Amino acid sequence: MGSTGAHVTAEEVPALLLAALPSLSQEWDEVADENADPGSPGGRLGYLDAAWVVGHLADRLAASDTSEFDAAFDFIEHLILHGDPYVSELGVIGYLEGMQMHTVTSRDLDPEAFRPWLRPLSAKHWEAINKFWDVGTPISNIRLD
Structure with a gap:
């Protein structure tokens, strides 16, 4: 997708998440056990973790609390x-x-309400996802430059 240089691994994602969003630390203790899976990358069901975070962000957006969005x-x-x-x-x-x-x-x-917080590469992928849903062009076939 877009990785360059040193690579972040699946094992590092939870620590990076909690460093970015420390308000999730207490809830993470519950989710950490639910989404643990020794057979998955990083020992986690990463897509379920992501869905949990996305749900949190959607709840914050609905409550007009975007204080964590930059992070x-x-x-x-x-x-x-x-x-x-x-x-x-x-x-x-x-x-x-x-x-x-x-x-x-x-x-x-x-979902376009999230657009103001998209970073440069995220915005390109966001558009690629939109294009995929609009015309069926596979995301991997869309040029991001």
């Missing part, structure tokens, strides 16, 4: 830009596409 979107951009292939894809599909789908299906929010 959250920096975190997502970091995963996409610096993640190994799994982590980079997790940033795009787990977080960004999750925002587009989760906010529409379960929160009745316009």
